Amino acid sequence: MNPSNHALLTDLYQLTMAQAYLEQGMEEPAVFEFFIRRLPPHRNFLMAAGLPQAVDYLSTLRFTSDDITWLAQTGRFSPTLLRYLEGLCFSGSVEAMAEGTIFFPNEPILRIVAPLPQAQLIETRIMNLLNFQTMIASKAARSVLIAESKPLIDFGLRRAHGAEAGLYAARASYLAGFAGTATVLAGRAFAIPIFGTMAHSFVQAHKDESESFAHFAQAQPDNVVLLIDTYDTEAAAHKVVALAPSLLAKAIPVKGVRLDSGDLAEHARNVRKILDEGGLPHATILASGNLDEYRLRELIQSHAPIDSFAVGTAMTTSADAPSLDCAYKLQEYAGRPCRKRSEGKATWPGRKQIYRERTADGQWAYDLLTTSTDGQEGQGLLQPVMRDGQLIAPLPSLTDSRAHAADQLAQFPVSLRAIEPAAPYEVRISDTLKAMTESVDRRAQ
């Protein structure tokens, strides 16, 4: 069963609520916004990601006749609901932040306006899609900031949480500035550059380590990056040096080596020396093995002669913050702004807009969170994406979104670049929004 584009990939209550809405004729426009309530402990900012997948989900959402048959035989649903689902297409509008935009708590990155049963039904998968890629882009951006210009490669598929997590982690990390991924399908699906070397098993399957290097070089003459830590790293570096002339005689250059265990900085220094003295000054060193932004910083601050890094599990699982405190909340129904007041989970009501205010020299000063009709100067961060269920214009390519993400990281306040917690960036609530909130609360009492 392919879960990725399945209408039943939702919570049961979305269906039962839709049934109740239909019975009561509650099909007026509902406004839902997706936002993050607060930053995880180890984040100073978030990067919006996942919009094309959310749009694709909305554009293709259909209940098949098999789905309807299965739902019917559960005995839980009314014929009215089943007929409604049978004909369902998303007919609403979407406003959203551009992918790659840096944002902060309480700022919606996506707004849905659609008849209430529709807007409700899509909640679970919209959250699932936006939460994951936003979480990964936000995590990956931290390594990108630390690594500066050194290329980073996603090696995380094996410990990603399933197929889609691996695929979308490759996409979100590339958006945030990674150079590419080892995941072949991400190369095919998103035209992301793919990278790969060799595994320990390749070395072990040979009786002799040098022989394994020679075989790999013959098979991949343009991509000779040799894994040298299976038995003894420095001894293997000497084997690479010894092998290199015979390969060069066949016009096969040794492009580099990979280190995957032990003290990476120390091994890198030893190996660099062995390669340099052995006539391989252009052979690069790629490091991998339980890397994250903290380990990257140590290695870079110690001036370890490492040219590029592969980052796997810590990034793909967002290991230090494997979820975001995200919400998709009803902010208006039938023209009436509303909000949730549950303890610790209260929200700002109504349709909102965000303006990024700048200082005279162009620095980001603060964000203004206000109502969508507040008419501030400048362009708000939420822009129209879909209307009447249709895309208004093609979304930017991943390449363009990646450039936008890089711009954002280049512009944003220096204090937020730290991987330790910084003073929070200010999100100012406008008087208009405060006044609306008070009026919603007064009405409720």
Next chain:
Amino acid sequence: MNPSNHALLTDLYQLTMAQAYLEQGMEEPAVFEFFIRRLPPHRNFLMAAGLPQAVDYLSTLRFTSDDITWLAQTGRFSPTLLRYLEGLCFSGSVEAMAEGTIFFPNEPILRIVAPLPQAQLIETRIMNLLNFQTMIASKAARSVLIAESKPLIDFGLRRAHGAEAGLYAARASYLAGFAGTATVLAGRAFAIPIFGTMAHSFVQAHKDESESFAHFAQAQPDNVVLLIDTYDTEAAAHKVVALAPSLLAKAIPVKGVRLDSGDLAEHARNVRKILDEGGLPHATILASGNLDEYRLRELIQSHAPIDSFAVGTAMTTSADAPSLDCAYKLQEYAGRPCRKRSEGKATWPGRKQIYRERTADGQWAYDLLTTSTDGQEGQGLLQPVMRDGQLIAPLPSLTDSRAHAADQLAQFPVSLRAIEPAAPYEVRISDTLKAMTESVDRRAQ
């Protein structure tokens, strides 16, 4: 693009290594084993899960002609490799632990024996599948042990890492003893019981909270579980009591209420009193909202009158250990045992078997990790599953595997039931296995 059953969902190096193996004629049988190197800090045991999905992947693995065309146009691969991939079917054998079995570090839960290029190619997805469900079952089992007989429901799809993570987390938590899930597709795909109540947005979309309760009850007369924390929990409980007689007049019983925020124990006590005094002693209380095994223990130890719990993000993401230190390692090639000796990542060589030794009164005493040919008494934990690429016998149903998991949790040492770290369960390495390791190392030198 459906990533779930896609042959390109693999690391690039699997393809480049396969090419090198083919060029060298290295197609002898290779033996790979999947195991966990060490327990995460917050686990005393692991529960094997994901075998049916791994078997399904192996049984259906095919490169489509589209895949081959795409691979060819990358210019990276030889015609030999492309022809090989075009005809590829898994033709090897699989031995594995039964799903739901409790296991410990260094114990393989799955062994693949297949021609080297095949056994190598499948590495990434096999790891991806087994790592995730094993991690989730191991996490969910902790809540199951704490909750004792109180039902637990998976509410985690929205913050799961994508579609497959949500679907398989529902499956793995049900295997471990959860009562069911909110994920509708998991109900359809795996016949797992599905549960649902209502969302805050349902209440907010109405002008009046009582009216929202009445509407929901009419739409779902057999499943009236009302969410009462949108505005004021105790006030809403009084509204439920006030509404109940008119619903009962229509033969609609109030089944229960859900609490989702604030001090759950205190609210549960207040609400229990209101319901009891209001003539609803049979209405149950379901609690949700950032629950994990630690919060469950607090609530249960405080004797909060909560009847069932919904557990979401913390379980679905295995938040305190969002990955396992898993490995899929070459242990033998062409009849020659081998092992990796990388620093901190050395492995035991050869084909292995595990025997669970018991005390006279049937308690688990220790596990013996030995060679597969050691001929110990009793049945080893690894049993044949596939031969020549075919299932030997149908796998147990999910219901049967769930019963096996419950048996394991009922039998296993009391010390391991704690959610805090306990003294490690002993995995004894047999003299036979140690001798083989020494001989492998001697040969390497």
